[in-house]
Amino acid sequence: MEIQYRCSCGSVEEVESDDFAQPFRCSHCGKEYNDPSFWNAESGLLYCVICRCRDLYIQKDFNRKVGVGIAVVGAILAPFTKLISLLVCALIDLGLYKVLPMITVCYRCHAIFRDFPKNSTHEGFNLGINDRYRSAER
Numbered sequence: 001m002e003i004q005y006r007c008s009c010g011s012v013e014e015v016e017s018d019d020f021a022q023p024f025r026c027s028h029c030g031k032e033y034n035d036p037s038f039w040n041a042e043s044g045l046l047y048c049v050i051c052r053c054r055d056l057y058i059q060k061d062f063n064r065k066v067g068v069g070i071a072v073v074g075a076i077l078a079p080f081t082k083l084i085s086l087l088v089c090a091l092i093d094l095g096l097y098k099v100l101p102m103i104t105v106c107y108r109c110h111a112i113f114r115d116f117p118k119n120s121t122h123e124g125f126n127l128g129i130n131d132r133y134r135s136a137e138r
């Protein structure tokens with residue numbers, strides 16, 4: 001399992017663990033995140049271990065680098081293949097999208113949680129909830 005988050009010091013960190021039973025630290029400022037009860041095997045993720053927010057949403061783990069790479073290749077080939085390559089790339093994108101795993105994302109701090117057991121109460125991105133957090137930031 002893996003957590004990708006932005007620490008309060010501004011550093012973007014990635015931490016991997018089998019169970020997150022041990023506290024982990026920001027490699028930049030040394031801030032410790034010590035809260036092993038943020039998930040369990042039965043219920044999945046309960047809240048964001050970074051900011052303690054309980055509003056989390058799930059989305060496909062679409063690797064932007066792969067997507068952009070495919071689009072660039074498609075654009076380069078497009079003049080030679082009468083735009084068919086663009087279509088092919090769009091189809092590849094679509095295929096990739098279907099097999100991608102789900103990630104859980106925190107509405108508040110945008111921490112990303114990979115390979116955690118699924119919490120069945122979590123749903124896809126909700127603009128209303130997101131607006132609440134964005135307006136709280138202002």
Ligand SMILES: [Zn+2]
Binds near residue numbers: 007
């Ligand atoms: Zn830090």
Ligand SMILES: [Zn+2]
Binds near residue numbers: 048111
């Ligand atoms: Zn959070």
